Amino acid sequence: MSIKFGTDGWRGVIADDFTFDNVSRVAQATAAYFRKNKKVRHGVVVGYDSRFLSREFAELTAATIASKGIKVILSDKISSTPMVSLLTKKLGAAGGVVITASHNPARYSGYKLKGDFGGPAHPEMIGKLEKELRKIKAAKSNIRNSFEKFRAKGIIRLMDFTSAYVEDVRSKLETNHIRSSGIRIAYDAMHGAGQGVLEQLVPVAALLRNSYNPSFGGSHPEPLPQHLKDLATTVTGRQCDIGIATDGDADRVGVYDEQGNFVDSHRIFALLVKYLVKEKHMTGEVAKSFSVSQMINVMCERYGLTLHETAIGFKHLCRLMTERDILIAAEESGGLGVKGHIPERDGIYIGLLLCELMAVRKKKLSELVKELMDEFGWHYFNRVDAHLTEQEKKKILARYKKGVRTLGGRPVQRVETKDGTKLFVKNGWVLVRASGTEPLIRYYAEASSPDDVQNLLEAAQSV
Numbered sequence: 001m002s003i004k005f006g007t008d009g010w011r012g013v014i015a016d017d018f019t020f021d022n023v024s025r026v027a028q029a030t031a032a033y034f035r036k037n038k039k040v041r042h043g044v045v046v047g048y049d050s051r052f053l054s055r056e057f058a059e060l061t062a063a064t065i066a067s068k069g070i071k072v073i074l075s076d077k078i079s080s081t082p083m084v085s086l087l088t089k090k091l092g093a094a095g096g097v098v099i100t101a102s103h104n105p106a107r108y109s110g111y112k113l114k115g116d117f118g119g120p121a122h123p124e125m126i127g128k129l130e131k132e133l134r135k136i137k138a139a140k141s142n143i144r145n146s147f148e149k150f151r152a153k154g155i156i157r158l159m160d161f162t163s164a165y166v167e168d169v170r171s172k173l174e175t176n177h178i179r180s181s182g183i184r185i186a187y188d189a190m191h192g193a194g195q196g197v198l199e200q201l202v203p204v205a206a207l208l209r210n211s212y213n214p215s216f217g218g219s220h221p222e223p224l225p226q227h228l229k230d231l232a233t234t235v236t237g238r239q240c241d242i243g244i245a246t247d248g249d250a251d252r253v254g255v256y257d258e259q260g261n262f263v264d265s266h267r268i269f270a271l272l273v274k275y276l277v278k279e280k281h282m283t284g285e286v287a288k289s290f291s292v293s294q295m296i297n298v299m300c301e302r303y304g305l306t307l308h309e310t311a312i313g314f315k316h317l318c319r320l321m322t323e324r325d326i327l328i329a330a331e332e333s334g335g336l337g338v339k340g341h342i343p344e345r346d347g348i349y350i351g352l353l354l355c356e357l358m359a360v361r362k363k364k365l366s367e368l369v370k371e372l373m374d375e376f377g378w379h380y381f382n383r384v385d386a387h388l389t390e391q392e393k394k395k396i397l398a399r400y401k402k403g404v405r406t407l408g409g410r411p412v413q414r415v416e417t418k419d420g421t422k423l424f425v426k427n428g429w430v431l432v433r434a435s436g437t438e439p440l441i442r443y444y445a446e447a448s449s450p451d452d453v454q455n456l457l458e459a460a461q462s463v
Contacts, residue, residue: 003133007313011101011110014052018109021139023057023099026111027064028134028140033125037094037114038443043071045088047161049100049193049249052214054078056098059147061111067143068093076158078212079192080250081112082346084162086168089118089342091247100193100249103333104438106215112249116274119318119343126315169349172341174356178202180188181359186240186256187351189229190221194250195247196339198348202355207237221252223334223347227264228358231255232406236260242320242355242365246347252334253347255354266293266381266446267331268354272298272338272374275357276327284327284339287312287320290419291332291444292430295379302376311419312433318343332383332444335336382453385435386461393434393441398422399463400432408459415430426453430460 003010003022006363010026012018034040043067062072073091075083081098088096096114113121113129121129130197150156169175181200189195191213199202208230209217212293219227223245235256243256255263261273269292276282285306288296292309300307304329308413310316314337317329321343330336337354346428356363373379388396400421405412416422420442421432428447435442445456450453 005130006144007315008033008120009103009110009112011104011108013107014109020060020144023060023111024139024141024143025133025136026065027061027063027097028068028136030095030113031063031068032132032135033129034065034094037093037116040094040348042092042094043073045084045091045096045114045195046071047075047081047084047096047098049080049098050078050191050195050212051099051101051106051248052215052415054099054109056144056294057109060141060144060154061099063143063147063150064140066155067140067146069155072150072156073159074156075161076266077147078193079161079193079346080165080197082167082251082332082342082344082349085114085118085342085344086165088114088116088291090164090168092116093224095121098249102249103220103247103252105220114357116403117322117343119322119337122315122319138426144316162197162200166197169201169352169442173349174359175201175352177359178352178355181362183242183355183364184238184240185355186234186238186243188228188233188243188245189250190219190223190227190245190247191216192221192246192248192250194246194348197250198244198351201348205240206234208234215316216248221254228254228256232256232260232262233429244351244354246351250347253336253343253352254334255352257369259366261366263333263365263369264327264332264381265332265336266295267369267372269293269328269336270295270299270376271368272305272336272350272353274326274372275304275353275360276285276338277305279357279360279425284325284341287317287326287329289317290329290416291423292330293379293381293446294429295376296375306315309418314345328434332381340393349461378448379446380448380453381444381446382457383436383445384439384441384461387439388441391438393439395436396432396441396463405463407463408455425456428456430456431461443458
């Protein structure tokens, strides 16, 4: 069965294609790739999320890498993707591995690869790993039985990633200011890798799904409104100032204001651009994914900031963060990275940075959003995921590739094809692309009113 790395690593259904044999093969390829890195003497960092068999897959990965004579620093418990990225960078390791399928349903697991810089592996790194993988025909899944032997020899070392992460975040953010401000925070860990972490950093007024449940309570661990209804009602019912949710591996964030309104990633991005530039007086360039709001373009032009736009997948933004002086980088799906931290998405860090903004400005989140929109224009966004067969996907993508002249009766003014097909019409745009991690087509739309967004999405799906 083929193993394919998408926009954010390799994912598969547990016991179908994500098996011990396949993980063994990928781990062997990982070891072969990292052995060529001079930093390999400092080892490889391995962590895992809260999914079914994640610890066992991580132990197999650790044992396989250790069997090649490479030291492994393994998390002693469930750990977030940002923790692995942070420890990879801080320890000077050759790279990192996270066993996680991020926001995918519970039946999935996955394998994320991290570079020595503390962020998602660049595309050429994945290409080299896949080249090593093609050389490996036989699995060594029985190597897991040698895990304790490698531990006893000190080749595999267990480490408390959570404590190291908490200490690092405390040193970078004004957590004392947040604490003294009295901001009431509701946090939904979605049964993911963020469980038990936020309350070590700041007081939390209400905790939801902050426990181990590998089925995620029957929900998807993706911080979108349809999965966060309890958080919305908790925020208003418990008089909280902000609701924060993180996904399965805690690298993405979802946010609610004190009125129970969802604050999407575009608005979070814009709020933080303004905060970093105007309040913290930080400098640098801005990077965004192809599916992110045009409001960021307006802000960068107003502030005189250089703006970069990349294909979808945080690995493209990460490359810019490692090569240029990037102040902030963000994607549409709730992943944001900020200068001074790691070149990686971090849901807890971003949630706390918003709390810091509220504490510094002494304003409610809804007031900050309104202030932002009044200044830069009201932008509304939505996304629809259409689950289709491979044949249906190909037909739809072919129709868009052939060319679309009108959308909902409006002439298409221009087309961009950086990643999918993006159609610009008067006062809005639509993007149509196949997901890089799931069997579906995503439709994205932005316009100056919610009704217009809905009209554009309906028109896009009828092409």
